[in-house]
Amino acid sequence: MDIRTTTDEDFDAFVGTVHAAFGHFPETPVEGGGLWWSALEAERCLLARTADGRPVGTAATYPFELTLPGERPVPVSGVTAVGVLPSHRRQGVLSSMMRHQLEEVRARGEFLSVLLASEALIYRRFGYGPATHTSRLTVPRHRAALDAPRGGAVTGAPGAGPDGGSVEILRGAECRELLEEVYDRYRRTQPGALSRPHRWWALRAGQPPVSPAPRYVAVHRDTDGVPDGYASYSIESGTLTVDETIATDDAVFTALARFVLGHDLVSQVVFKHVPPGHPLRWQLADLRAGEVSGDTDWLWVRLLDVPRALTARGWSLDGELVLDVQDPFLGEHDRHLLTVRDGKADCVPTDRDPDLSLDISDLGSVYLGGTAPSTLVRAGHIRAHRPGAAALADALFRAERAPHCLHWF
Numbered sequence: 001m002d003i004r005t006t007t008d009e010d011f012d013a014f015v016g017t018v019h020a021a022f023g024h025f026p027e028t029p030v031e032g033g034g035l036w037w038s039a040l041e042a043e044r045c046l047l048a049r050t051a052d053g054r055p056v057g058t059a060a061t062y063p064f065e066l067t068l069p070g071e072r073p074v075p076v077s078g079v080t081a082v083g084v085l086p087s088h089r090r091q092g093v094l095s096s097m098m099r100h101q102l103e104e105v106r107a108r109g110e111f112l113s114v115l116l117a118s119e120a121l122i123y124r125r126f127g128y129g130p131a132t133h134t135s136r137l138t139v140p141r142h143r144a145a146l147d148a149p150r151g152g153a154v155t156g157a158p159g160a161g162p163d164g165g166s167v168e169i170l171r172g173a174e175c176r177e178l179l180e181e182v183y184d185r186y187r188r189t190q191p192g193a194l195s196r197p198h199r200w201w202a203l204r205a206g207q208p209p210v211s212p213a214p215r216y217v218a219v220h221r222d223t224d225g226v227p228d229g230y231a232s233y234s235i236e237s238g239t240l241t242v243d244e245t246i247a248t249d250d251a252v253f254t255a256l257a258r259f260v261l262g263h264d265l266v267s268q269v270v271f272k273h274v275p276p277g278h279p280l281r282w283q284l285a286d287l288r289a290g291e292v293s294g295d296t297d298w299l300w301v302r303l304l305d306v307p308r309a310l311t312a313r314g315w316s317l318d319g320e321l322v323l324d325v326q327d328p329f330l331g332e333h334d335r336h337l338l339t340v341r342d343g344k345a346d347c348v349p350t351d352r353d354p355d356l357s358l359d360i361s362d363l364g365s366v367y368l369g370g371t372a373p374s375t376l377v378r379a380g381h382i383r384a385h386r387p388g389a390a391a392l393a394d395a396l397f398r399a400e401r402a403p404h405c406l407h408w409f
């Protein structure tokens with residue numbers, strides 16, 4: 001199998017192969033177009049060809065920043081457009097492309113790769129673990145009363161609220177720069193969030209295929225008129241669907257939730273992306289009014305340099321753990337002593353007895369604090385070698401806020 005970086009000349013072959021592999025074309029029907037692949041850069045695309053030169057497989061990466069616990073954004077490669085022609089599957093084409101791509105990521109000096117998986121069975125073998133989850137929250141309008149404090153919130157009707165915050169309804173095309181700026185502030189503090197390069201906003205990429213219904217944006221401004229959050233939504237058949245609620249703090253989120261939940265002429269409000277453990281459910285006066293559905297893994301994380309990855313994130317507690325990490329896909333096996341003091345981690349090779357033995361994909365799952373190591377111990381994925389090791393790992397890896405990613409790529 002010949003695997004090479006795509007050039008401008010064979011970019012059409014790349015796109016044609018992705019389409020044939022997926023069997024459909026995930027278009028984003030928003031105003032002004034929005035072809036998801038138009039955000040790809042040829043020099044970050046791989047094309048696999050057979051010995052006689054026929055293109056059969058594709059894979060690409062986007063350059064993103066991922067925010068780690070402790071509000072630390074780091075460069076990562078976001079894997080996308082992975083496809084192998086149906087006629088050439090289960091012959092190792094993807095495995096060869098993954099190996100090639102992970103080597104490239106390392107060569108770029110990056111230590112993390114991330115992706116959204118089309119199927120949960122594909123990527124663990126390549127060292128990726130599901131690291132963030134998301135779900136949908138549906139609230140019937142007639143049970144939507146909030147008993148959350150109104151600090152900084154608006155009244156539910158457009159215009160100025162009693163605390164001076166305000167909401168303005170705009171169309172996406174009118175306020176792209178504003179959304180970009182607010183999103184960028186939000187993503188730098190939210191563990192698990194990805195940057196959206198400027199080019200993406202211009203291309204209207206980064207949003208999943210959605211209905212062609214008109215989309216509106218409720219922009220929240222603080223008392224000085226500075227935008228600090230937004231909710232993008234559409235209304236169809238009495239359902240108001242919020243694609244994204246982006247808020248730079250919890251009070252702004254509450255204000256936006258109050259706004260959409262108070263919208264006239266809708267029978268229910270669907271929040272498409274709610275992180276696990278989000279306070280919104282607790283803010284509903286009727287605790288049972290919010291129905292959670294569609295809980296799913298979202299961002300998968302792959303560590304390519306364990307010491308660099310562990311020392312790059314922030315930590316809230318002091319502690320010491322010996323991690324024995326197997327990476328079968330890359331044929332690596334290392335034991336690390338992780339020492340956290342005053343929020344800073346040190347990670348060095350050790351021959352001490354391990355506290356935990358785990359696969360690199362499980363380390364990816366616990367890395368952002370979204371899954372407790374003890375859950376994976378109980379699931380039989382991680383082995384704990386002494387009593388208390390799992391509880392200590394839980395306390396250490398936990399993030400100040402559940403990691404969440406709503407970027408689609």
Ligand SMILES: CC(=O)SCCNC(=O)CCNC(=O)[C@H](O)C(C)(C)COP(=O)(O)OP(=O)(O)OC[C@H]1O[C@@H](n2cnc3c(N)ncnc32)[C@H](O)[C@@H]1OP(=O)(O)O
Nearest residue numbers: 021080081082083084089090091092093094095115118121
């Ligand atoms: C980040 C993204 O872009 S997600 C999008 C992924 N792409 C798609 O879903 C498009 C449709 N599917 C495809 O194009 C292909 O089936 C791919 C890309 C998922 C897999 O490509 P292949 O070349 O068949 O994978 P390859 O032959 O290297 O398989 C390696 C191993 O993974 C297994 N595997 C691959 N795909 C799957 C799957 N969908 N479900 C279960 N196991 C799978 C294979 O059985 C094989 O296992 P083995 O080593 O025990 O024999």
